[in-house]
Amino acid sequence: MKKFQPRPGFVVQAYRFALDPNATQERALRSHCGAARAAYNWAVSWVQASWAQRAAEETYGIGEEELTPWRPWSLPALRKAFNEAKRTDPRFAPWWEENSKEAYSTGLANAAAAFDNYAKSKNGKRKGRRMGAPRRKPKRKARLSCRFTTGTIRVETDGRHVTLPRLGLIRVHERADSLHNRIAAGTARILSATVRHERGRWFASLQVETKREIARVARPDTAVGIDLGVKHLAVMADSTGEIRYEPNPKHLEGSLKLLRLHSRRVSRRRGPDRRTGQKPSKRWEKANAERGRVHHQVANLRTDALHKLTTRIRAEYGIVVVEDLNVAGMLKNRRLARQIADAGFGEIRRQLTYKGRRNGCSTVVASRWYPSSKTCSNCGAVKAKLPLHVRVFDCDECPLVMDRDENAAHNLAALAATDTTGTGVAGDLDTQPVSKPRGADRKTRATRSGHKAGAGRAGGATLPHQRREEARDRTQAEALTLW
Known part of the structure; x- marks a missing residue:
């Protein structure tokens, strides 16, 4: 599917609202999300059935020309096949008319995207670790989500309700007057809506094409280097030499004692057992819900703090330099994995990137192999080794003695000028010209x-x-x- 291109002067932005559905509406929401999961599982089984059939036919010595043809996984092909099967397939025939067609289209679109990602990963055209073939989604683990692209999607004039296809009028937890006023003024247009059950609540995310003026930052010509860490969440050094330390709130660490208490309470009560078919007791469900509320509170506090931090940075500096951290590899350190996950390094970079584009500012990404901590910010000398437990940088070539995070932040800030010289150690996030690691000239996975x-x-x-x-x-x- 082609990516939607907004009109000149407009941007695509999401407005997210918490919902307060009644019992009937919640059953309808769960039914739509279950229909999306069922359509996804049907598409995966339908495509992979031809794979298994061909493999079985090969064992009988059937020639290539006589084998069962491959089934395509493009979205139009899946839609056509599903429309032919939904009236006769016993998995859908009794109830498929109860839900909107968008629910089934959501599952088919997700299946088509999963097969495309699998093929690109096998071909070496997709970044990240290699993906396996798509698998069916179990009911107990699948995330409840459904997307609507057609039908009646609007914010009501009272600002307290949204209307969704087949679901009707649903109350929102907080007022949506800001979005309604934009739509009434002609500066916004709703494109789609996605409902999702997350952190114990239902949310509606409205994708909106809206007219947005570029916000003027306080210091547009000033660059800031941001070194992320666990001791301090962010150490910021700008091109003028000013240094700032952003403390790490450590939301999860402050709630570990309470989580242990609730976890012990849950473990003492009779929980579910899929092997024996045992159902959880009411007291277990109550204790598990209490433990879940603590997790949800920690996640909400973390999200709020990161948004405030990144918004404050983007409102002040015109150029932001961050590192391309290997967060997945850092999480393998069993001593620091919890603290790194609680800090949210990847989320900080994501928010700085899109908020910078929204303000018309640039985001420079330092190469993953750029030694920002080992390089002296005064003379440029590079240390051979600098263990993680050494928190003070002591240069061997000059008398500089400085905190290692502060030294790294100064080096990152200096990369903002390097970005325009083409040295290959930094680049704008849109182009990503990073330096090559050792052995990068060897054959890669895509060329083997x-x-x-x-x-x-x-x-x-x-x-x-x-x-x-x-x-x-x-x-x-x-x-x-x-x-």
């Missing part, structure tokens, strides 16, 4: 023989169920050559 671009049948990828056919073809070709 088993993952050549354009190989395979689906989206240019060689999938696991297709490798058997390629191996068989190679064997036949070698046999013919020898013969």
